[in-house]
Amino acid sequence: MEHILAILSRRYPQLLFPIATGTSTSSEYKDAVCFGKNFHGSLDYSLCEKDWFRCVDTPAGSIDVLLLHDRRDFEKCACALANRCEPKTIPESVGAFMISGLINWEKVRKHLNKQPEDECFVNGFVWNWLKKNHCDYHDRIILLSSGWYSGITPEMIGLSDEEWSEKSVTTRLYHEITHFVCRSRSPKNIDVIRDEVFADMIGMVAAFGHYDANMAKLFLGIDGTKISGNARIRYYLKNHDENSVVKEILFWISWLENRLAERTEDDIGNIIVNTFDEMLDVAGAFDNPVCDLVSQNLGIRL
8 A cells, every 4th residue: 555655745745855955945846846847756754554644624624634653754754844855953852743835736736637737837837827826725734743742751641651652642633733723713813832831731631631730831841940951842932031931831721720620611622712712812911911910819820
């Protein structure tokens, strides 16, 4: 049976290119990835039989999900699809990416099948057609690894290897679905720290059936009032002040713990939509939600 990456390479020819500095500026890459010309490369992946690709329905519509079990395959695929085949170091604690703006050349060719192949690539025909039909050919996918969530070992979480591996995939899948739903519904209201805490909560509820504040801190690498050295959240810090980030994380964890103690929703989609809307209301009521909300004595303790 043909591996899913071989099938996907007909949509995304960048999967056939090596990950190397300068690949994205080569004429072969530009011709294949930007203009859809045939490229006869090879798949340099381990191609695990357990890998899968499926369409997942969400409250914001459907999205394609690709799960790769080999860590090297995951990192290479991430570089190919999210970094234009240029090398990039991916921390071990990072196990998922949502990738947007991928030209699906399989879709394009179906639309252009009435055009003689030689004519499709002259006088800018394809490029002009793509600009006019933007929504029809751009894909967004979720790329997942099957490794332990946030780089947390089974011993740290108190589970067997098999149990934690299974729950890691579930947590990671629902975490990314949550980002997809929230950013589809509120594309201009993105707070990286808040959204990571919230997406972790949804992943945890999906995998474990409940929310645990101590596990939430473990997921994000919060040790007391500090961020551990290899914490996943460091990947998102950039110009954020670490002390402010810790306060914001602890605030939202406490708020979610209180909110979920009284939740009535059973459907995970309703939990995503309802809780996120409430978080936006809370954050929008104050200029500085972490400081101002605590001063309002709403029962949230840092």
